Amino acid sequence: MPRRIVIIGAHAAGVDAASAARKTDRTADITLVTEEKHCGYSRCGLPFVIGGQIPSFPSLIVFLPSYFQMMKLNLKTETKATSIDTTNKTVEATDKNGKTEAIPYDSLIISTGASSFMPPIKGKEKQGIYSLRTLEDGEKIDAAIKKGGKTAVVMGAGLIGLETAIALKERGLKVTVIEMLPQILPQMLDPDLAKGAQEMLEQKGINIQTGKPVEEILGAEKATGVLAGGQQFDGDLIVSAFGVRANTQLAANAGIALGDTKAIKTNARMETSVKDVYAVGDCAESTHIVTQKPTLMQFGTVAVRHGKVSGINAAGGYALFTGVLGSSVSRLYETDVGSTGLTDGAAQRARIETVTGTITSKTKADYYPGALPIKVKLVVEKESQRIIGAQIIGGEEVTQRINAISFAIQKQMTARELAKADTAYAPPVCETWEPLVLAAEMVMMKLR
Amino acid sequence: MPRRIVIIGAHAAGVDAASAARKTDRTADITLVTEEKHCGYSRCGLPFVIGGQIPSFPSLIVFLPSYFQMMKLNLKTETKATSIDTTNKTVEATDKNGKTEAIPYDSLIISTGASSFMPPIKGKEKQGIYSLRTLEDGEKIDAAIKKGGKTAVVMGAGLIGLETAIALKERGLKVTVIEMLPQILPQMLDPDLAKGAQEMLEQKGINIQTGKPVEEILGAEKATGVLAGGQQFDGDLIVSAFGVRANTQLAANAGIALGDTKAIKTNARMETSVKDVYAVGDCAESTHIVTQKPTLMQFGTVAVRHGKVSGINAAGGYALFTGVLGSSVSRLYETDVGSTGLTDGAAQRARIETVTGTITSKTKADYYPGALPIKVKLVVEKESQRIIGAQIIGGEEVTQRINAISFAIQKQMTARELAKADTAYAPPVCETWEPLVLAAEMVMMKLR
Numbered sequence: 001m002p003r004r005i006v007i008i009g010a011h012a013a014g015v016d017a018a019s020a021a022r023k024t025d026r027t028a029d030i031t032l033v034t035e036e037k038h039c040g041y042s043r044c045g046l047p048f049v050i051g052g053q054i055p056s057f058p059s060l061i062v063f064l065p066s067y068f069q070m071m072k073l074n075l076k077t078e079t080k081a082t083s084i085d086t087t088n089k090t091v092e093a094t095d096k097n098g099k100t101e102a103i104p105y106d107s108l109i110i111s112t113g114a115s116s117f118m119p120p121i122k123g124k125e126k127q128g129i130y131s132l133r134t135l136e137d138g139e140k141i142d143a144a145i146k147k148g149g150k151t152a153v154v155m156g157a158g159l160i161g162l163e164t165a166i167a168l169k170e171r172g173l174k175v176t177v178i179e180m181l182p183q184i185l186p187q188m189l190d191p192d193l194a195k196g197a198q199e200m201l202e203q204k205g206i207n208i209q210t211g212k213p214v215e216e217i218l219g220a221e222k223a224t225g226v227l228a229g230g231q232q233f234d235g236d237l238i239v240s241a242f243g244v245r246a247n248t249q250l251a252a253n254a255g256i257a258l259g260d261t262k263a264i265k266t267n268a269r270m271e272t273s274v275k276d277v278y279a280v281g282d283c284a285e286s287t288h289i290v291t292q293k294p295t296l297m298q299f300g301t302v303a304v305r306h307g308k309v310s311g312i313n314a315a316g317g318y319a320l321f322t323g324v325l326g327s328s329v330s331r332l333y334e335t336d337v338g339s340t341g342l343t344d345g346a347a348q349r350a351r352i353e354t355v356t357g358t359i360t361s362k363t364k365a366d367y368y369p370g371a372l373p374i375k376v377k378l379v380v381e382k383e384s385q386r387i388i389g390a391q392i393i394g395g396e397e398v399t400q401r402i403n404a405i406s407f408a409i410q411k412q413m414t415a416r417e418l419a420k421a422d423t424a425y426a427p428p429v430c431e432t433w434e435p436l437v438l439a440a441e442m443v444m445m446k447l448r
Numbered sequence: 449m450p451r452r453i454v455i456i457g458a459h460a461a462g463v464d465a466a467s468a469a470r471k472t473d474r475t476a477d478i479t480l481v482t483e484e485k486h487c488g489y490s491r492c493g494l495p496f497v498i499g500g501q502i503p504s505f506p507s508l509i510v511f512l513p514s515y516f517q518m519m520k521l522n523l524k525t526e527t528k529a530t531s532i533d534t535t536n537k538t539v540e541a542t543d544k545n546g547k548t549e550a551i552p553y554d555s556l557i558i559s560t561g562a563s564s565f566m567p568p569i570k571g572k573e574k575q576g577i578y579s580l581r582t583l584e585d586g587e588k589i590d591a592a593i594k595k596g597g598k599t600a601v602v603m604g605a606g607l608i609g610l611e612t613a614i615a616l617k618e619r620g621l622k623v624t625v626i627e628m629l630p631q632i633l634p635q636m637l638d639p640d641l642a643k644g645a646q647e648m649l650e651q652k653g654i655n656i657q658t659g660k661p662v663e664e665i666l667g668a669e670k671a672t673g674v675l676a677g678g679q680q681f682d683g684d685l686i687v688s689a690f691g692v693r694a695n696t697q698l699a700a701n702a703g704i705a706l707g708d709t710k711a712i713k714t715n716a717r718m719e720t721s722v723k724d725v726y727a728v729g730d731c732a733e734s735t736h737i738v739t740q741k742p743t744l745m746q747f748g749t750v751a752v753r754h755g756k757v758s759g760i761n762a763a764g765g766y767a768l769f770t771g772v773l774g775s776s777v778s779r780l781y782e783t784d785v786g787s788t789g790l791t792d793g794a795a796q797r798a799r800i801e802t803v804t805g806t807i808t809s810k811t812k813a814d815y816y817p818g819a820l821p822i823k824v825k826l827v828v829e830k831e832s833q834r835i836i837g838a839q840i841i842g843g844e845e846v847t848q849r850i851n852a853i854s855f856a857i858q859k860q861m862t863a864r865e866l867a868k869a870d871t872a873y874a875p876p877v878c879e880t881w882e883p884l885v886l887a888a889e890m891v892m893m894k895l896r
Contacts, residue, residue, distance in 0.1 A: 328874075429846075
């Protein structure tokens with residue numbers, strides 16, 4: 001009898017799990033169950049459809065029905081997994097017609113993702129509060145703009161909040177971003193670098209209000225504004241971008257252990273506490289490469305890597321997940337903002353003694369027209385001199401500088417080694433002394 | 449008495465040596481001797497002045513007289529160092545007025561650079577053969593174009609040859625590039641990747657003739673064409689881009705040892721065979737990080753790194769040079785071509801058994817408008833699975849991908865580790881699965 005692999009969820013993690021499972025076991029019976037109508041699309045692309053850079057929401061669908069057919073995957077859309085029986089190894093699921101079945105599995109992969117989170121704020125039940133997690137969310141925001149929305153208040157200055165704010169501004173709305181913390185992008189940046197990013201956004205005309213916790217959502221039945229830090233901000237569109245929470249209820253109900261981060265606990269094979277059950281993507285923990293502690297990194301790149309490892313294992317292979325650094329990047333207008341490893345703040349919280357080096361440089365030779373500014377902050381563990389984090393804000397080639405530091409952290413490169421690294425140079429693409437090298441040099445000066 | 453440091457040469461290596469020496473010893477007496485009128489300019493920028501991207505040749509001067517004043521460096525231009533007396537520790541130099549002096553030193557740094565090389569071809573003494581090494585060379589080519597040159601033949605398809613060919617084409621000339629070897633960019637690329645770069649240049653209208661050794665330079669007194677591979681190519685401008693040779697005569701005459709590469713032999717402190725004499729930049733050998741053998745990498749980035757190490761040591765400090773990988777990049781029209789470590793060909797010649805992985809991907813998410821093609825080739829040592837080289841051709845972020853692989857090679861990252869690396873992602877700047885990771889994956893598949 002062919003191996004039966006059931007996957008709950010059919011986005012980045014789920015589909016990559018299915019693909020890896022198929023490549024590992026050509027004869028397995030692989031079923032994906034998702035309550036959504038649309039699956040296999042890129043959530044990360046949603047703000048760019050609203051902003052107008054990408055022509056339509058369906059453009060974001062990366063895995064078309066033909067893909068599932070080609071890979072011989074059974075796809076059950078609009079089918080909700082309601083419970084898992086880990087003893088009898090079945091998943092109970094109900095389709096849109098109300099028909100319930102128990103789907104048997106040999107291996108189960110839980111990729112239930114995460115959902116937009118709304119804190120217990122007064123008025124949070126009001127109508128017309130938008131979020132941006134699903135394709136349908138995106139369509140609703142788009143419709144509200146088309147209906148004549150002129151002003152927007154975005155609650156939360158994380159990546160999704162800022163990308164949504166920019167998209168709304170691109171569509172001509174007057175946009176205010178409200179953030180409880182004293183800085184934007186608190187997961188990615190230390191306050192010093194966040195300040196520069198915030199100023200850039202303000203120069204583009206986005207009103208950013210940091211240090212203002214949202215106290216109430218205002219309006220009669222429909223949300224028409226927010227009260228934050230004692231101040232009133234009105235908006236035709238009120239957008240909730242407080243972040244997401246892992247969808248763990250299904251797993252928890254089945255007795256599968258959650259971890260310190262409240263996401264599903266996993267080991268390096270992406271196995272949960274229950275045999276033959278894996279968890280991947282936004283609902284699953286990973287190990288942080290620097291701290292070696294459980295962490296929750298809800299990124300598309302982590303999801304696909306999780307998915308692949310779980311798919312190989314679920315299909316009888318053997319693969320290990322080597323951990324995360326939280327490498328991430330976003331293009332905010334013409335400026336790329338990237339981060340990997342620990343911020344200095346996160347390092348302090350992990351009780352790691354640090355030295356940092358921050359430099360400002362250019363993306364091309366000084367004499368080459370069009371050179372753009374770039375700022376690099378390196379975070380180094382003082383005792384070992386190892387690089388443990390980097391934040392970069394700049395006009396070009398930020399993503400791959402983040403990747404370069406990610407590799408350096410993974411391979412325990414020291415600041416001294418980076419200060420002496422062999423780098424490539426040509427006037428139209430970089431300076432003779434690479435900014436990453438200069439930042440390492442700055443760290444070495446402080447360590448002397 | 450203050451320490452006397454003499455530096456022969458005042459370009460990238462020499463000036464960075466002087467700066468590092470000054471920072472190490474605030475009271476040293478530091479003298480730079482150069483036979484050139486202009487110093488401290490970027491040679492790498494020359495093609496872009498001819499091409500019109502950079503407004504003028506003086507724009508390329510990175511170190512102005514004010515810099516030398518600020519750093520308290522004695523700069524003797526148009527002064528030729530004629531001999532070194534390593535016993536009495538003096539450099540004999542003659543200025544433009546014919547005045548000769550013996551300059552005493554405690555530490556001597558030789559940064560005599562390299563000169564354009566012309567092989568013993570029939571007719572090589574003819575007038576009107578241009579090269580592109582110095583600012584004056586650039587001015588001559590510019591003047592020849594302004595005088596009405598309409599066609600050009602460039603001999604040599606290395607980086608300088610191609611960058612010059614593009615610059616001439618940008619100025620409206622009909623350009624032919626002649627290369628003896630069967631491929632362009634033989635130092636940087638394996639034939640498979642070189643083919644793609646060549647096709648791109650041909651599509652831009654540059655006529656590239658590979659596998660054609662230059663047999664004769666044609667013309668009466670003035671060069672008007674070349675005979676190559678039995679075929680005649682006519683040109684108003686004949687450009688020699690056969691590469692450069694280290695300027696070692698001064699060192700050799702003083703009994704300073706040359707190495708296997710025929711450049712000046714150095715150790716990790718950039719010391720030559722003679723005590724208190726250092727050699728740096730295009731005239732000096734380095735150790736290759738992969739082969740651990742002497743190699744000659746005549747790049748600006750290597751020159752400044754050499755210079756810095758020698759300056760610290762010459763001024764009484766202690767610094768080590770950690771070797772080279774030949775990381776290099778060039779923007780050819782809108783395509784960036786980069787390389788680091790060993791090509792597969794170079795690895796074969798070093799008798800390293802390899803596995804390679806080549807993939808073609810895009811620089812943005814597939815659905816994001818403006819995604820550009822990118823091709824990555826990884827070279828991996830079969831037995832150790834360690835990455836030893838990479839070649840990348842693509843539309844964006846090639847330079848920092850090269851740097852990322854340079855760090856990976858330096859830290860002995862394996863293909864398996866790269867295949868599992870944590871990378872950053874956002875639709876406008878990269879794909880979910882980073883091309884470097886996919887290339888490593890390809891290698892792993894071949895290793896199975």
